[in-house]
Amino acid sequence: MNSADDRRIVRAGYRNGGGTVTGFVHKGHSPHPSLDDSLEGEIRAFLTDEDQLHTYDDLTKVNPVTPTTVLKCLQARYRVKVFYTHAGCTLVALNPFQPIPDLYSLDVMKEYHCAPQPQEFKPHIFIVAEEAYRNVQGQLEPVNQSLVVSGESGAGKTWTSRCLMKYYATVAASSSVLKSQDTVERIERRVLDSNPIMEAFGNACTLRNNNSSRFGKYIQLQLDRCQLLVGASVQTYLLEKTRVACQPANERNFHIFYQMMKGATDEQRKEWKMSHDQRFVWLPKAEKTIEEDCFHDTVEAMVHLGINAERQRQIFKILAGILHLGNVNFSSSTDESQPCNLQEQSKDFLQRAAELLCVPAEELQMCLRVRTLKAGKQSVLKPCSQAECSMRRDCLAKVIYAQLFEWLVTFINNSICADKSTWCNFIGVLDVYGFECFQINNLEQLCINYANEKLQQHFVAHYLRAQQEEYVSEGLQWSFVKYQDNQSCLDLIEGSPVSVFSLLNEESRLNRASDAKTFKVRLEKELCDNVNISWDKFSKVPHFTVAHYAGKVNYQIQGMVEKNKDPVPPELISLLQKSENALLHQIFTDREAENMTSKGLSKVTVVSKFKNSLESLMKILHTTTPHYTRCIKPNPDCKPLTFKKEEVIMQLEACGIVETIHISAAGFPIRIPFKSFMERYGLIAKYSGSKSESHCVDLEALSDDMREVEKLVRVVLQHQGLDPSRCLDGEKHNSWVHCGRTKVFLTQSMLDLLEDQRKRILSQCAFSIQCCWLRYQRRRRHARRQSATLIQAVVRSWLVRRQVQRWNRAAAVIQNTWRKWRALLKSLAEAELDDAKDLVKEDVPALNPVVRERGSVQLSTIQEPVTVRGWPMGLALASAPSITMSLTATGFQKMMSVMASLNLPSRSGEYKVETNQYTQGVASIRAQPKGSVKLHYQRSPLLYADRQPDLKSDVTGFNEILLEKTL
Numbered sequence: 001m002n003s004a005d006d007r008r009i010v011r012a013g014y015r016n017g018g019g020t021v022t023g024f025v026h027k028g029h030s031p032h033p034s035l036d037d038s039l040e041g042e043i044r045a046f047l048t049d050e051d052q053l054h055t056y057d058d059l060t061k062v063n064p065v066t067p068t069t070v071l072k073c074l075q076a077r078y079r080v081k082v083f084y085t086h087a088g089c090t091l092v093a094l095n096p097f098q099p100i101p102d103l104y105s106l107d108v109m110k111e112y113h114c115a116p117q118p119q120e121f122k123p124h125i126f127i128v129a130e131e132a133y134r135n136v137q138g139q140l141e142p143v144n145q146s147l148v149v150s151g152e153s154g155a156g157k158t159w160t161s162r163c164l165m166k167y168y169a170t171v172a173a174s175s176s177v178l179k180s181q182d183t184v185e186r187i188e189r190r191v192l193d194s195n196p197i198m199e200a201f202g203n204a205c206t207l208r209n210n211n212s213s214r215f216g217k218y219i220q221l222q223l224d225r226c227q228l229l230v231g232a233s234v235q236t237y238l239l240e241k242t243r244v245a246c247q248p249a250n251e252r253n254f255h256i257f258y259q260m261m262k263g264a265t266d267e268q269r270k271e272w273k274m275s276h277d278q279r280f281v282w283l284p285k286a287e288k289t290i291e292e293d294c295f296h297d298t299v300e301a302m303v304h305l306g307i308n309a310e311r312q313r314q315i316f317k318i319l320a321g322i323l324h325l326g327n328v329n330f331s332s333s334t335d336e337s338q339p340c341n342l343q344e345q346s347k348d349f350l351q352r353a354a355e356l357l358c359v360p361a362e363e364l365q366m367c368l369r370v371r372t373l374k375a376g377k378q379s380v381l382k383p384c385s386q387a388e389c390s391m392r393r394d395c396l397a398k399v400i401y402a403q404l405f406e407w408l409v410t411f412i413n414n415s416i417c418a419d420k421s422t423w424c425n426f427i428g429v430l431d432v433y434g435f436e437c438f439q440i441n442n443l444e445q446l447c448i449n450y451a452n453e454k455l456q457q458h459f460v461a462h463y464l465r466a467q468q469e470e471y472v473s474e475g476l477q478w479s480f481v482k483y484q485d486n487q488s489c490l491d492l493i494e495g496s497p498v499s500v501f502s503l504l505n506e507e508s509r510l511n512r513a514s515d516a517k518t519f520k521v522r523l524e525k526e527l528c529d530n531v532n533i534s535w536d537k538f539s540k541v542p543h544f545t546v547a548h549y550a551g552k553v554n555y556q557i558q559g560m561v562e563k564n565k566d567p568v569p570p571e572l573i574s575l576l577q578k579s580e581n582a583l584l585h586q587i588f589t590d591r592e593a594e595n596m597t598s599k600g601l602s603k604v605t606v607v608s609k610f611k612n613s614l615e616s617l618m619k620i621l622h623t624t625t626p627h628y629t630r631c632i633k634p635n636p637d638c639k640p641l642t643f644k645k646e647e648v649i650m651q652l653e654a655c656g657i658v659e660t661i662h663i664s665a666a667g668f669p670i671r672i673p674f675k676s677f678m679e680r681y682g683l684i685a686k687y688s689g690s691k692s693e694s695h696c697v698d699l700e701a702l703s704d705d706m707r708e709v710e711k712l713v714r715v716v717l718q719h720q721g722l723d724p725s726r727c728l729d730g731e732k733h734n735s736w737v738h739c740g741r742t743k744v745f746l747t748q749s750m751l752d753l754l755e756d757q758r759k760r761i762l763s764q765c766a767f768s769i770q771c772c773w774l775r776y777q778r779r780r781r782h783a784r785r786q787s788a789t790l791i792q793a794v795v796r797s798w799l800v801r802r803q804v805q806r807w808n809r810a811a812a813v814i815q816n817t818w819r820k821w822r823a824l825l826k827s828l829a830e831a832e833l834d835d836a837k838d839l840v841k842e843d844v845p846a847l848n849p850v851v852r853e854r855g856s857v858q859l860s861t862i863q864e865p866v867t868v869r870g871w872p873m874g875l876a877l878a879s880a881p882s883i884t885m886s887l888t889a890t891g892f893q894k895m896m897s898v899m900a901s902l903n904l905p906s907r908s909g910e911y912k913v914e915t916n917q918y919t920q921g922v923a924s925i926r927a928q929p930k931g932s933v934k935l936h937y938q939r940s941p942l943l944y945a946d947r948q949p950d951l952k953s954d955v956t957g958f959n960e961i962l963l964e965k966t967l
């Protein structure tokens with residue numbers, strides 16, 4: 001690659017309202033040699049700083065954008081083991097061909113998933129995955145997403161698709177803890193387990209890739225309202241079934257056969273009649289072992305998907321039967337009226353194949369060697385030639401394998417597909433075979449390359465053309481980037497009324513053996529006007545050459561029509577319907593098999609079927625938001641960390657990556673309708689303190705008034721510190737924004753600036769809101785505290801008042817009761833004393849006059865022995881406080897208090913107070929000198945018995961006092 005190649009891209013300026021914006025004219029020499037020179041100078045200047053080349057995360061930042069500069073950047077990045085690079089709307093993924101530790105770990109997934117702005121992280125396939133996931137969340141139309149992974153065989157498409165599926169199985173399930181863990185785990189696991197099964201049955205080791213997908217697939221990951229993965233469905237395209245019976249030189253059959261051969265137990269070998277040293281014609285390069293040869297993984301995945309042991313047995317028996325069938329050979333017959341004989345060593349294989357397929361051996365042999373021709377209601381048997389016999393054998397193997405594969409896909413879908421009511425959005429992952437160009441190419445390659453053309457067209461239509469067309473419709477002056485539009489190539493292949501496909505179908509539907517040369521003549525005649533098809537006049541082999549977007553491919557015509565017919569002899573289908581293998585029987589008796597037998601496959605040709613399925617895929621893609629990932633194979637030998645420039649540049653050119661970068665770099669990738677723009681960024685003008693009158697303009701009204709909107713856009717730009725006149729219509733590199741008729745066109749840098757400003761204003765607003773809120777809260781807290789204090793004070797005073805009132809009432813009751821009680825006691829005591837006086841008058845000498853006068857007992861004054869049985873209760877109660885005092889006092893103090901409470905004179909010698917237990921109170925008082933008086937008391941159960949409300953009272957006493965005179 002040198003700068004001469006770069007001359008194909010010449011920059012040209014375009015003007016928009018006075019300013020110049022960089023645009024490009026692709027492919028074609030510049031009419032100005034000085035431009036070439038300056039470009040070369042720029043390229044040299046750019047490449048001088050080699051140490052910086054790997055820092056370009058996005059190739060749109062490369063300046064100037066040429067194949068050389070882009071290539072050098074990718075190479076520099078690959079050297080430092082950076083494998084992902086943005087190229088505008090596309091992600092370029094270079095295959096490292098060796099596992100890179102921690103590049104796809106769970107932690108990395110979480111990092112990208114949780115990042116507020118994953119785009120700011122290093123380019124990664126997880127950015128694409130996350131962007132798609134967030135788009136679904138955003139619910140902006142179109143909500144459903146498609147991740148289109150393209151690249152040539154071995155570039156890493158399947159690897160990338162697997163990474164994407166693992167990513168969604170992780171992030172879309174991580175927040176699902178609330179759901180039944182069982183369900184979630186089961187569905188994620190099932191979705192992931194569909195991979196090893198489909199790869200075992202649909203992938204093979206080819207010269208370009210040890211694990212080459214021999215079918216295309218579109219996986220829909222179904223998400224529910226909460227963005228959780230609830231199911232998935234798989235749509236497959238064009239399995240390369242010819243590989244079952246015919247493997248290209250140095251390539252292998254499908255992995256599953258080798259897995260069986262290498263991983264079977266002795267018991268299984270016995271059942272499959274497959275000894276260790278058994279060689280199968282259809283298993284070339286069996287000695288080569290690759291990491292995909294893991295039978296255990298496939299069986300485990302089958303178990304997880306719900307394929308039970310009996311079904312597995314049936315599947316493996318069918319596969320073993322196919323292998324044995326491959327060893328059946330026929331010898332040529334000299335007599336055309338007689339069927340070909342089986343070669344001697346083939347007899348056993350035919351027998352075993354029949355046993356494994358559970359069909360009668362004779363019938364199998366018959367079907368392979370004799371054709372049944374229908375003539376009206378009559379059937380005529382016609383022996384087949386040796387070549388026909390081999391073809392019928394191969395056809396049988398292919399149809400069984402293809403139907404088995406289809407059954408498996410259906411089973412997987414039934415197992416992982418969620419009910420329509422449970423999911424609402426999906427993310428589709430498309431992994432189709434890459435562009436193929438071999439020495440000999442036939443119908444398979446034509447179909448594969450046609451599919452790639454379709455995808456390229458989708459990319460062109462969606463991105464390159466749509467973007468530029470929009471510039472024009474919005475009134476932007478734009479110097480077009482000349483991208484390679486492959487519409488004419490597609491017209492050649494699938495167009496109407498005349499195209500390669502239509503002619504092929506016509507030829508296939510004619511009830512005659514096709515001739516390659518005749519067909520070539522027909523093609524030449526019908527398609528000579530199309531520039532995308534050519535013929536090598538000197539070649540002896542009938543062929544045609546198609547100029548695809550990715551390069552020219554020679555297609556061999558021989559066998560193409562037959563392959564397109566893909567006829568399956570009805571007797572073979574009838575035979576398989578009779579199979580005692582339940583699975584085989586079911587596969588061929590279902591509705592599709594019925595159609596197949598009744599109409600014959602020749603009616604629905606391979607290309608028409610493929611075209612239909614691709615068209616429905618395209619319909620789905622058109623209704624989704626696409627995300628493109630271009631996988632690049634850095635070297636043809638799959639060597640780790642080896643970068644071959646020639647190999648890479650071819651792929652970059654083939655997928656139009658340079659054009660993509662140009663359009664992304666020179667154009668305005670962000671286009672926002674005025675109204676949405678104002679809704680999002682109008683606040684910048686509003687909160688930046690501008691006095692512009694446009695601030696007061698009603699946004700709703702403005703959306704209709706383009707001039708006003710433009711004025712506002714200018715204000716917004718002013719607030720960014722940008723000169724609107726330069727940025728809107730500015731010079732080269734200054735033109736960041738354009739106002740179209742209905743939309744604002746922005747560069748990524750402009751968008752970043754706007755977003756930054758918006759974020760700043762929002763955070764200022766948030767800060768103001770927080771301050772207000774805090775102030776408000778503080779005030780509220782203070783007010784609350786004051787109110788609480790007031791309430792507490794009021795309540796406390798109310799409580800106290802209530803308490804005092806209760807006490808007052810209680811005191812009044814007590815006083816009242818006490819007074820009554822005291823009066824009662826007094827009267828009782830007086831009555832008792834009156835009785836005692838009477839008694840003394842009658843029986844004993846008179847009591848001491850002091851006693852009589854005071855109405856109290858003065859034992860000391862008793863001259864004569866008297867018998868006092870006890871003191872009245874009233875006296876006891878009246879004296880209670882003193883007693884209490886005496887209980888707490890000790891010694892003399894106590895004695896004095898007791899005497900005082902009994903109103904006893906304290907003359908010494910007349911009586912004695914004894915305290916038996918000092919600590920517990922007075923035990924007795926003994927009178928002197930004639931005998932002693934014992935005073936007993938006991939505590940009253942009455943509340944307040946120890947209180948003496950009225951201290952002046954002359955009534956004294958204990959709770960209960962018993963006086964006892966002992967002689």
Ligand SMILES: Nc1ncnc2c1ncn2[C@@H]1O[C@H](COP(=O)(O)OP(=O)(O)OP(=O)(O)O)[C@@H](O)[C@H]1O
Nearest residue numbers: 097098099153154155156157158159209212213434
């Ligand atoms: N990101 C990667 N990291 C490590 N190895 C990778 C990576 N991508 C691809 N590979 C390696 O490259 C091989 C080929 O990749 P893959 O099978 O995905 O290619 P493909 O594009 O799907 O090819 P085909 O079209 O033939 O199916 C893988 O088997 C793997 O070993």
